[in-house]
Amino acid sequence: MPAAKQFQVTFDCAEPERVARFWCEVLGYELHESGVVCADPTGVGPRLYFQRVPEGKVVKNRVHLCVRVGTGLVGAERLAALEAECARLVPLGAVRYQLLVADEENESCLVMQDIEGNEFCLD
Known part of the structure; x- marks a missing residue:
């Protein structure tokens, strides 16, 4: 049996068209199929598919997207790239949540929230 080669990420949300527009801006994607x-x-x-659900977000996401803006960068250069992307996304409605500073195992990343409070990382 062949292995899956493509996949879709589905977001539950209250306003699918609004959240889809946000993520298209973040990722440079195009909007398709009734704006969702x-x-x-x-x-x-x-x-990425955005489906309307009646309930709101209650707890932390179990799966999140990492937007790879600092690949190959370390230290101050990486932090500058993360901060620059954060500055671009905040006017789109993103919320800065928490900077996780590099340690022995991981490079720095910046945790953010989209316009409905879903966590994602600038990595």
């Missing part, structure tokens, strides 16, 4: 699907214009990245 984000697709990578290169066809490489996963498709």
Whole structure:
């Protein structure tokens, strides 16, 4: 049996069109299918689908996206890249949550929230 080669990430949300527009801006994706699907214009990245649900977010996400803006960078250079992307995303409605500073195992990352409070990382 062949292994899956593509996948879709599905977000439960109150306002699918609004959240989809936010993520298209964050990732440089294109809006498709009644404004609730984000697709990578290169066809490489996963498709994102936003579905309306009646209940609100209650606890921390079990799965989150990491937006890779600091790949290959370390120290002050990495922090500068994370801060620059944070500054771009806050006017779109993102909320800065917590800076996790590098330790012996991990490089620095910046935890943020999207416009409905879903956590994601600038990594």
